[in-house]
Amino acid sequence: MAKHVITANRLIDGLVVYLSASGGWVEAVSESLVAAAEAALEVALETGRAAEAGNHVVGVYEIEVDGSGPAMAPVSLRERIRAFGPTTHPEFGRTTESGHYQHSDGVEPVRFGDA
Amino acid sequence: MYRYDEFDHALVQDRVAQYRDQVARRISGELSEEQFRPLRLMNGLYLQLHAYMLRVAIPYGTLSSKQLRKLAHIARTYDKGYGHWTTRQNIQFNWPKLDETPDILAELAEVEMHAIQTSGNTIRNVTADAYGGVAADEIEDPRIWAEIIRQWSTLHPEFSFLPRKFKIAVTGAPHDRAAVRFHDIGVIVKRNWDGEIGFEVLVGGGLGRTPMIAKTIRQFLPKQHLLSYLEAILRVYNLIGRRDNKYKARIKIMVHELGIDEVGEMVEDEWERIKTGELELPADEIARIRAYFAPPEYEALPAEDPGFAAKRFEDRACAQWVRSNVNHHKQPGYAIVDLSVKPEGQPPGDVTDAQMDAVADLAEAYSMDELRVTHEQNLVFPYVKQSDLYELWRKLIEQGLATANVGLVSDIIACPGLDYCALANARSIPVAQRISKRFADLDRQHDIGELRMKISGCINACGHHHVGHIGLLGVDRRGEEYYQITLGGAPGEDASVGKIIGPAFSSGDVVDAVEELVNVYVEKRREGERFLDTYRRIGEEPFKTRLYEERFHAAA
Numbered sequence: 001m002a003k004h005v006i007t008a009n010r011l012i013d014g015l016v017v018y019l020s021a022s023g024g025w026v027e028a029v030s031e032s033l034v035a036a037a038e039a040a041l042e043v044a045l046e047t048g049r050a051a052e053a054g055n056h057v058v059g060v061y062e063i064e065v066d067g068s069g070p071a072m073a074p075v076s077l078r079e080r081i082r083a084f085g086p087t088t089h090p091e092f093g094r095t096t097e098s099g100h101y102q103h104s105d106g107v108e109p110v111r112f113g114d115a
Numbered sequence: 116m117y118r119y120d121e122f123d124h125a126l127v128q129d130r131v132a133q134y135r136d137q138v139a140r141r142i143s144g145e146l147s148e149e150q151f152r153p154l155r156l157m158n159g160l161y162l163q164l165h166a167y168m169l170r171v172a173i174p175y176g177t178l179s180s181k182q183l184r185k186l187a188h189i190a191r192t193y194d195k196g197y198g199h200w201t202t203r204q205n206i207q208f209n210w211p212k213l214d215e216t217p218d219i220l221a222e223l224a225e226v227e228m229h230a231i232q233t234s235g236n237t238i239r240n241v242t243a244d245a246y247g248g249v250a251a252d253e254i255e256d257p258r259i260w261a262e263i264i265r266q267w268s269t270l271h272p273e274f275s276f277l278p279r280k281f282k283i284a285v286t287g288a289p290h291d292r293a294a295v296r297f298h299d300i301g302v303i304v305k306r307n308w309d310g311e312i313g314f315e316v317l318v319g320g321g322l323g324r325t326p327m328i329a330k331t332i333r334q335f336l337p338k339q340h341l342l343s344y345l346e347a348i349l350r351v352y353n354l355i356g357r358r359d360n361k362y363k364a365r366i367k368i369m370v371h372e373l374g375i376d377e378v379g380e381m382v383e384d385e386w387e388r389i390k391t392g393e394l395e396l397p398a399d400e401i402a403r404i405r406a407y408f409a410p411p412e413y414e415a416l417p418a419e420d421p422g423f424a425a426k427r428f429e430d431r432a433c434a435q436w437v438r439s440n441v442n443h444h445k446q447p448g449y450a451i452v453d454l455s456v457k458p459e460g461q462p463p464g465d466v467t468d469a470q471m472d473a474v475a476d477l478a479e480a481y482s483m484d485e486l487r488v489t490h491e492q493n494l495v496f497p498y499v500k501q502s503d504l505y506e507l508w509r510k511l512i513e514q515g516l517a518t519a520n521v522g523l524v525s526d527i528i529a530c531p532g533l534d535y536c537a538l539a540n541a542r543s544i545p546v547a548q549r550i551s552k553r554f555a556d557l558d559r560q561h562d563i564g565e566l567r568m569k570i571s572g573c574i575n576a577c578g579h580h581h582v583g584h585i586g587l588l589g590v591d592r593r594g595e596e597y598y599q600i601t602l603g604g605a606p607g608e609d610a611s612v613g614k615i616i617g618p619a620f621s622s623g624d625v626v627d628a629v630e631e632l633v634n635v636y637v638e639k640r641r642e643g644e645r646f647l648d649t650y651r652r653i654g655e656e657p658f659k660t661r662l663y664e665e666r667f668h669a670a671a
Contacts, residue, residue, distance in 0.1 A: 012142065013212040014166035055144040058162060076594060078533060081542075082164050086534035088462050088544045092195055092210075103545050104622040 002064050004041050005032040006048040008057035016082045029083040030072045117262050117407040119227040127224045134158050135217035159230030163537050169208045170233040175243035175261040176204035176488040180475040185226040187471035200464040200492045204242045236277045238268035243285045244293045245489040249497045251443040255304045256408045257287035267342045278356035279364035294606040296320045296329045299366045307335045319370030322576035326612045327367040330375040343394040347386035411483045416448020420501035436519040454494040455518040460552045462544045463529045464492030473514045481507045523560040525551040528579050532572030539572035541589025541596040549626045565645045582606035584647045586613045598625040603650050617663050635661050
């Protein structure tokens with residue numbers, strides 16, 4: 001099975017979070033608990049749903065990821081944008097990887113307000 | 116401008132207190148997300164990709180400097196230092212924290228603002244021509260009527276749970292700058308044969324997955340009946356509009372399925388019953404609201420300011436800015452100034468807190484303390500003396516708000532797209548930024564002339580792509596961003612819905628494709644033709660041939 005992690009938005013501030021191995025919620029996808037088997041994913045989802053029922057997070061679901069450790073990234077563009085921030089605003093992002101901000105013609109966005 | 120009376124103040128403050136309690140109950144766990152969601156939406160709070168998003172209403176796009184300073188303060192204190200003007204004359208904050216949102220609403224209430232009915236299946240913030248009260252071609256200020264509609268529709272108990280959201284736009288001029296034909300109800304101020312002022316009422320327009328041009332339901336409605344007639348339309352819709360299918364629930368589908376004649380008869384029947392009741396507008400009430408929108412104290416000035424005419428002659432860049440960003444005013448010696456919030460390569464419609472503060476100061480100094488937000492995501496100074504234009508232009512340059520591109524190819528409407536929006540399939544803003552950079556040369560843009568470019572990141576069409584001369588719709592093709600191109604849309608009095616020209620383009624190719632379309636126009640145009648005119652004259656074939664046979668045969 002492809003690797004999966006559990007994501008949600010934190011109730012209090014709405015920020016994107018991931019379920020960690022300790023059962024808490026972290027902002028960095030690279031620090032999330034990775035499930036590589038169906039059974040592990042089901043357990044992780046149950047933990048996530050319990051946190052939703054406990055009103056800590058909203059909208060729990062699983063996403064596919066690639067790689068491990070600091071290089072770990074969600075597979076879909078939508079989830080990469082959730083993990084790393086809007087591609088138009090490097091100053092509000094969560095990654096230093098410039099590829100995330102590069103437009104498809106190679107142009108880097110101007111930092112906002114530097115017009 | 117309109118000022119809250121005691122009822123408005125009490126209503127908004129009650130709502131803040133009610134919402135504060137709801138948020139507290141949500142955080143304590145007393146309310147589940149399912150229970151809380153409709154409550155937060157009634158106050159404009161969404162949960163988007165990265166965070167909560169708060170949409171604040173700016174009724175008919177009119178703001179005072181004081182209100183704009185408050186928005187700057189909110190951006191700085193509760194958000195990441197910026198806000199985003201939307202395509203419905205609202206502002207969105209992209210990063211508020213749930214527990215701080217009651218404080219934001221309390222701060223807004225201090226300056227007579229709120230977020231009520233900026234979401235949900237209600238009558239949404241009423242929009243109007245951003246040049247209301249000052250346009251040279253205007254019959255009457257549409258904001259008088261937009262304000263009357265706002266008061267009637269705010270917390271209207273009968274229309275709090277409509278089949279779907281409901282949008283009303285008003286124009287006071289024959290030249291439609293408010294896209295009234297693409298609203299659930301469009302109201303056009305007009306004169307009848309006897310010279311009396313009243314309204315043409317249109318119904319059933321909209322964009323989204325089923326774009327429709329509104330149809331006229333009443334050619335002429337006397338002023339005093341505006342609310343009773345709107346109430347009759349809403350009642351018919353509320354009763355027979357579909358609730359079984361979200362995608363068929365807008366009034367445009369009802370009008371399309373039943374036909375305008377049948378809907379018109381039902382509305383007239385209902386209206387006959389209520390037209391002389393409590394909703395009939397007394398003349399003194401109309402006069403009371405009208406007084407809020409009385410023209411400011413203009414100075415008596417010559418029609419053309421000689422000093423500015425000379426400056427314009429000397430400074431080519433200023434002349435270029437005047438050509439695209441300055442408009443005729445109904446008052447001699449004054450001008451309407453568009454502030455472009457589309458600087459080269461920047462996200463359309465984003466402004467920083469510092470820019471908002473600076474604009475508030477400039478509006479105070481040069482525009483009688485008032486500005487407007489346009490549905491095209493720009494700002495307007497409605498009351499600028501021609502003799503101040505040169506100085507204002509220099510100051511707007513310092514703020515990055517004087518790009519001479521209003522109405523040109525880089526003045527792009529774009530929805531937030533996949534960078535923010537939970538519904539989007541593809542990004543909109545980065546494509547807008549790339550097109551803006553591709554056409555950065557302002558001389559070239561001015562040579563191309565008026566070209567309405569609009570981008571949506573999904574079929575909901577918040578970026579109005581259906582009514583772009585060139586429209587782009589982002590689609591997801593096996594995980595990759597692709598963009599479908601439509602041509603020939605128009606939002607105004609010559610309304611049309613754009614037509615899909617062929618297979619979608621990859622993100623890598625789409626900007627080249629747009630440039631090729633512009634090239635075809637430049638090659639084929641006749642004297643005085645805009646892109647839209649040339650397209651309407653020659654049809655889609657030359658554009659299609661260039662894209663799919665000559666340029667991108669591999670892409671198709």
